[in-house]
Amino acid sequence: MFILILGPPGSGKGTQGQLLAQRLGVPKIATGEILREAVRTGSRLGREAQRYMDKGALVPDTVILDLIKAELGKPGAQEGALLDGFPRTQAQAELVDKLLGERGQRLNHVLLLDVPEDELVRRLRGRAGIEGRSDDTPEAIGARLRTYQRDTAPLVAHYAQRGVVHRVPGTGSVEDIAEEIKRLIGR
Ligand code: ADP
Numbered sequence: 001m002f003i004l005i006l007g008p009p010g011s012g013k014g015t016q017g018q019l020l021a022q023r024l025g026v027p028k029i030a031t032g033e034i035l036r037e038a039v040r041t042g043s044r045l046g047r048e049a050q051r052y053m054d055k056g057a058l059v060p061d062t063v064i065l066d067l068i069k070a071e072l073g074k075p076g077a078q079e080g081a082l083l084d085g086f087p088r089t090q091a092q093a094e095l096v097d098k099l100l101g102e103r104g105q106r107l108n109h110v111l112l113l114d115v116p117e118d119e120l121v122r123r124l125r126g127r128a129g130i131e132g133r134s135d136d137t138p139e140a141i142g143a144r145l146r147t148y149q150r151d152t153a154p155l156v157a158h159y160a161q162r163g164v165v166h167r168v169p170g171t172g173s174v175e176d177i178a179e180e181i182k183r184l185i186g187r
Contacts (some may be wrong), residue, residue: 001008001080007113008142010120011170019178029071030084054134056143061091069141072099088152109185110159
């Protein structure tokens with residue numbers, strides 16, 4: 001089972017993605033986490049990605065498409081995975097469709113976490129001091145929200161045509177949201 005968890009920064013994708021992946025026993029693939037780890041270790045990928053991430057811009061598809069290919073090609077990701085933070089652009093979505101399609105697979109569910117913008121800003125600013133992410137500055141937060149609306153939100157239409165999109169209210173307790181996701185995907 002392949003599930004995409006989609007939503008703006010601060011919508012709780014990481015938290016719910018972690019819980020759901022654990023429950024279903026599939027690996028969670030989070031491009032943001034992979035990139036942050038690459039920045040920490042100072043790898044070539046990290047050095048390339050950092051300047052985009054710090055500004056709240058997307059890392060270019062030329063870099064991300066290879067990353068997606070590598071991640072979905074891993075032995076652990078052959079039967080299922082929870083996709084967190086990608087696809088984020090039309091080109092990434094097309095690549096995921098193609099890679100899964102070649103294996104006779106597809107995205108079974110797209111969960112769209114819905115949180116009002118003022119709540120997103122509150123959450124992101126609140127966690128800025130705690131997690132110390134270099135893209136939680138007020139400028140980068142604004143840029144990430146705009147980038148999401150411009151590049152990623154249009155993917156909802158791409159998947160809605162296939163009838164796999166479930167809109168999940170992303171406000172409320174972590175447990176309630178997890179319960180709602182369980183109900184929506186039927187397992
Ligand atoms: P958030 O959704 O809170 O912004 P992520 O951890 O998903 O957090 O992403 C952090 C940053 O990593 C993004 O702003 C972007 O620069 C980069 N990034 C992560 N995933 C992708 C992707 N699929 N394509 C391009 N850039 C990405």
